[in-house]
Amino acid sequence: MFTKKKLIVFAVVCAIFAAGEYWIFSTLQNTFEKNSVKEMTSLVRAMTASAPKDDEDLADWSGQLAGTYAGNRFFVIRGVPGEEGSESVGGDSALFDILGLPANAATAEHAAESVSYLEVFRWPEKVSFSGVPYTLMVAPVPDEENGSARATLLAALDSSGYVAYGRLVQTLALVAFVLFALGFGIATFSRDPISGYAILVLSAVVVAFVAYPLFEAVRLTLVREGRFSLDVWKTILSNRQYLQALWGSVQLGIVTATISTFIGFMYAFAVARTSMKGKKLVTALATMPVISPPFSLTLSIILLFGKNGIITKQLLGLQNFNIYGLGGLALVQTISMFPIAFLTMQGVLQAIDSTLEDASLDLNASRWHTFSHVTLPLAAPGLLSSWLLVFTNSLADFANPLLLSGSYHVLSVESYIEVTGMSRLNNGAALSLLLLLPTLTAFLVQRRWVSKKSFVVVTGKPSTRLSDLASPGARRALTGFVAVVSGLIVGLYATIVAGCFVKNWGIDYSFTLVNIGEALTRGRQALVSTITLAGIATPIAGILSMVAAVILVRKKFPGKRILESLIMTPFAIPGTLVGISFILAFNKPPLLLVGTGAVLVINYVIRELPVGLEGGVAALRQIDPSIEEAAADLGADQATIFRTIILPLIRPAFISSMSYTFVRSMTAVSAIIFLISARWYHITIQIYNFSENLRFGLASVLSTTLIIIVLAVFGLMRLLVRQSEFLEKTVTTQ
Amino acid sequence: MAAKSVPVTLSSVTKIFRDPKTRAEVHAVENANFDVKPGELVTLLGPSGCGKTTTLRMIGGFELPTKGRILIGDSDVTFLPPNGRQTATVFQSYGLFPHMDVFDNIAYGLRIRKLPQSEIKERVEAVLELVGLSDLARRAPGRLSGGQQQRVALARSLVVEPQVLLLDEPLSNLDALLREQMRVEIRRIQKSLGITAIYVTHDRIEAMSLSDRVIVMRDGRIQQIGSPGDIYERPVSMFVAGFVGKVAFFPAQLEGMEADGRALCTVGGRQVRAGSAAEGLGAGARVVVMARPESLRLVGRGEAVATGLVTARVYLGSSVEIYVKTDAGEILVQLDDPSGKTIPSEGETVWIGFDEKLVRVLPAE
Numbered sequence A: 001m002f003t004k005k006k007l008i009v010f011a012v013v014c015a016i017f018a019a020g021e022y023w024i025f026s027t028l029q030n031t032f033e034k035n036s037v038k039e040m041t042s043l044v045r046a047m048t049a050s051a052p053k054d055d056e057d058l059a060d061w062s063g064q065l066a067g068t069y070a071g072n073r074f075f076v077i078r079g080v081p082g083e084e085g086s087e088s089v090g091g092d093s094a095l096f097d098i099l100g101l102p103a104n105a106a107t108a109e110h111a112a113e114s115v116s117y118l119e120v121f122r123w124p125e126k127v128s129f130s131g132v133p134y135t136l137m138v139a140p141v142p143d144e145e146n147g148s149a150r151a152t153l154l155a156a157l158d159s160s161g162y163v164a165y166g167r168l169v170q171t172l173a174l175v176a177f178v179l180f181a182l183g184f185g186i187a188t189f190s191r192d193p194i195s196g197y198a199i200l201v202l203s204a205v206v207v208a209f210v211a212y213p214l215f216e217a218v219r220l221t222l223v224r225e226g227r228f229s230l231d232v233w234k235t236i237l238s239n240r241q242y243l244q245a246l247w248g249s250v251q252l253g254i255v256t257a258t259i260s261t262f263i264g265f266m267y268a269f270a271v272a273r274t275s276m277k278g279k280k281l282v283t284a285l286a287t288m289p290v291i292s293p294p295f296s297l298t299l300s301i302i303l304l305f306g307k308n309g310i311i312t313k314q315l316l317g318l319q320n321f322n323i324y325g326l327g328g329l330a331l332v333q334t335i336s337m338f339p340i341a342f343l344t345m346q347g348v349l350q351a352i353d354s355t356l357e358d359a360s361l362d363l364n365a366s367r368w369h370t371f372s373h374v375t376l377p378l379a380a381p382g383l384l385s386s387w388l389l390v391f392t393n394s395l396a397d398f399a400n401p402l403l404l405s406g407s408y409h410v411l412s413v414e415s416y417i418e419v420t421g422m423s424r425l426n427n428g429a430a431l432s433l434l435l436l437l438p439t440l441t442a443f444l445v446q447r448r449w450v451s452k453k454s455f456v457v458v459t460g461k462p463s464t465r466l467s468d469l470a471s472p473g474a475r476r477a478l479t480g481f482v483a484v485v486s487g488l489i490v491g492l493y494a495t496i497v498a499g500c501f502v503k504n505w506g507i508d509y510s511f512t513l514v515n516i517g518e519a520l521t522r523g524r525q526a527l528v529s530t531i532t533l534a535g536i537a538t539p540i541a542g543i544l545s546m547v548a549a550v551i552l553v554r555k556k557f558p559g560k561r562i563l564e565s566l567i568m569t570p571f572a573i574p575g576t577l578v579g580i581s582f583i584l585a586f587n588k589p590p591l592l593l594v595g596t597g598a599v600l601v602i603n604y605v606i607r608e609l610p611v612g613l614e615g616g617v618a619a620l621r622q623i624d625p626s627i628e629e630a631a632a633d634l635g636a637d638q639a640t641i642f643r644t645i646i647l648p649l650i651r652p653a654f655i656s657s658m659s660y661t662f663v664r665s666m667t668a669v670s671a672i673i674f675l676i677s678a679r680w681y682h683i684t685i686q687i688y689n690f691s692e693n694l695r696f697g698l699a700s701v702l703s704t705t706l707i708i709i710v711l712a713v714f715g716l717m718r719l720l721v722r723q724s725e726f727l728e729k730t731v732t733t734q
Numbered sequence B: 001m002a003a004k005s006v007p008v009t010l011s012s013v014t015k016i017f018r019d020p021k022t023r024a025e026v027h028a029v030e031n032a033n034f035d036v037k038p039g040e041l042v043t044l045l046g047p048s049g050c051g052k053t054t055t056l057r058m059i060g061g062f063e064l065p066t067k068g069r070i071l072i073g074d075s076d077v078t079f080l081p082p083n084g085r086q087t088a089t090v091f092q093s094y095g096l097f098p099h100m101d102v103f104d105n106i107a108y109g110l111r112i113r114k115l116p117q118s119e120i121k122e123r124v125e126a127v128l129e130l131v132g133l134s135d136l137a138r139r140a141p142g143r144l145s146g147g148q149q150q151r152v153a154l155a156r157s158l159v160v161e162p163q164v165l166l167l168d169e170p171l172s173n174l175d176a177l178l179r180e181q182m183r184v185e186i187r188r189i190q191k192s193l194g195i196t197a198i199y200v201t202h203d204r205i206e207a208m209s210l211s212d213r214v215i216v217m218r219d220g221r222i223q224q225i226g227s228p229g230d231i232y233e234r235p236v237s238m239f240v241a242g243f244v245g246k247v248a249f250f251p252a253q254l255e256g257m258e259a260d261g262r263a264l265c266t267v268g269g270r271q272v273r274a275g276s277a278a279e280g281l282g283a284g285a286r287v288v289v290m291a292r293p294e295s296l297r298l299v300g301r302g303e304a305v306a307t308g309l310v311t312a313r314v315y316l317g318s319s320v321e322i323y324v325k326t327d328a329g330e331i332l333v334q335l336d337d338p339s340g341k342t343i344p345s346e347g348e349t350v351w352i353g354f355d356e357k358l359v360r361v362l363p364a365e
């Protein structure tokens, strides 16, 4: 706590640290400055040494220099400036104007004096032209006998690198000081320094890896040549192609969300409100598309309905069928995303107390009447909420349109092409920010409106259903529908597996094992690096999210809401935006990370933190805080409590957070496609490359491998979580 | 295993909670001053929401006082975290570690202190013996009865030999019979270890039967500190009188104080010399006369201070309770040794008088 003595100690230590830092960084900067002056001096000496011998040729010289030393500016004066007989010869007259300014008279005199002694003069202030800083050098061109200056060269050398270095050094010094002061402050004043450090570390992580990249992305779209400008946005919003992409994304989102919500509701109703058989199997099959790797369903759709598709070409003999575009995209997105609607709606239907429906049936209302007047109105907020959820997912989707959009434009792919194909980073950033608009709107509607209106009747206890809300005929129709969709899912996955063993899909369907060998050889490095990096990210994200959960649930501190929002942010923003903002922020000092494995690991961690956090928070809320207080009371510090009490008690959340991180990192695409390097490749991008090159056999093998890994991880997770189920029971009954 | 007993001192301790959303202030504890002597058991008694738990949590280090100082022994512990002070708390919900068995729960604090394995075993077994749970060492806490869980919580706190034992309504989850047994048990253990203890309860019987001294609280303020006898017989206010036991109040007029502390007043038109009076009362003050059921009796019309109809009679064997509806509210009169006496029946009009020496004058509220 704040006592006078502690405050004094704190102030003194901070002052000593600041002084030491100042000494180190000013020494660094001075040394750098001296070296760069030396370099620049010898550079202009070399220039003047190569001056044309003939005074008549001096007129062209500045032009030649500007050609040779591009990015710098030159001006040539015959004689010594300010002296009798001096005369401008040519070049960038803006340089000469500087010498002539009344405020600069004294300096100009110094310069002239140096020149007449045949010495190079460095203009003490930086000069700047159209936002770029330059160092102005005034150099003599010696005559033949090296006795006097026959001409003077004004050379403005681009110093933006030098200035940037200075700024970098200052920034680092400041960051170091702030971190030190915070850390030392926590150690001095906090009753619970361990939690203090945890808050500090988490804040540093989200500021550096969430807020800073996003800030960079926004900044890039608003700044041109060092000035605020809306040019980028004007370009974006007036360009037909971009607007088309925006409309394309929204259109696709609407179609996918509507169909998915419909199918999802049918599924949910069949599972929650009828006596259909095989509910477990249906649910398991429906979760497959959610966890399966990207590109796999698209791949399967291409194998079935593409130009050489087994259905379109072999079975139906269609020649010019085109699956690429809105239709195909809506199909594949619906299959991948209707499970989201299904799971949401299932939750909603289970939460609605079915005794209401029973009451309605008891009152001799027909089943249809009960459904349309009781069930549907109660489920309406849930329907809207799952529609919005699918809509945002569809908009953020990158992998499916990447392979399947054809000439149809969507924003996520468009921004990717802008960045990697056209190298127009600012447009790419703006486009992905544009994507945020509908997503954010949907997110806010969801938060503000739906969450308030939903679950009108929630009793908390799961109600035991007895009556069947569908007539036998309706139930049969519903079962048939569910069976067809489930069959389609099975068929799609079977196609991928089949693709592994076929020599040349569409042409030669003979059995082969060659694909497997080739795919695993060529994909080995990608597979190894993917598993390695996902393996590194997993425990980090797991621990960090549980620590964040403890801090956000149990601790009070200023800025808690901001920290929470920053941690949750990557959950709400599309992967392409994350990827683009990462290359913007981490392709330059002070955090030069692009090209390393670290940037991928960081990306995995910050993108999976929100999910882990939510799980951890839910688990912690189940635990009586006095359990942790008792541990503290018995002498345990926060770290010990976390290790010996909290982590064992929230083990299921911890394990599932880790397995989700691992799986999602293994199957990531949208963000990491911007961040991979030759050294750190990713298996999903390898699948994409194989598919782009029509090597569907190889793509199938890698997809299947990935599916197997994913299923294995989830299987393992279930096993581990089940073991600790007894624990959950005792925790909640406490 | 008794450690050296230490005193606990609170000086001007105030705790203000601030609602994070509305910024509204809740004055949970206001200007609390008291000290607990070494080896003493003091209860904090008061109605729900009066700040008992908050006071205890500040002593345990779970809350920081907004103002004031807390001392344990000679050292100022106001800002120390719970793991930095020699207190041990028995929580209302026990807070047992569900993933550890009884033995490990109790051993937890010793393991944190990195004691050798053999000593841990010895001490845990000793304390298990003390609370009578030796047979259940390897049970999971989820499979214990409420009383057993309570004893594990107590044992877990005692085994680390704290200087101060803090108990927050430790018996409130138990049934009446068990509560009585555990009350005796806790008192026995506390006395035998000579440990300083602070006990929070809203049950006056518990407070009266357990404590060396009782601190009565209301709305975050301390109303009175005293021995159980003190606060029962000589409460300072109508609130304390009513909270610690059954009582009847008669509106009265204070005429004056006598040298021996007795107070002269008029009740129901009669002149009375009450046994004692609260401090700071002067002639003419608006007062009431408080009488406990055992000091009341039925009298003839001439001696009465109140009259009314009998609404109920309750036989308790050795005594009879008679409820009388009077102008001053419903009054309970306790008649000892009822056999042979005529007991008024319901609906009958009776006159109530009291033993002057046993009644007390309090300021009216």
Ligand SMILES: Nc1ncnc2c1ncn2[C@@H]1O[C@H](COP(=O)(O)OP(=O)(O)OP(=O)(O)O)[C@@H](O)[C@H]1O
Pocket: B017, B018, B019, B026, B027, B028, B046, B047, B048, B049, B050, B051, B052, B053, B054, B055, B202
């Ligand atoms: N963390 C908190 N934030 C805000 N207000 C609080 C907090 N804890 C307690 N209070 C308020 O402080 C007051 C005192 O609470 P406290 O828990 O100390 O009461 P108590 O005497 O223990 O009551 P009970 O007998 O019901 O346990 C109450 O009005 C309560 O609402």
Ligand SMILES: [Mg+2]
Pocket: B052, B053, B054
């Ligand atoms: Mg309480």
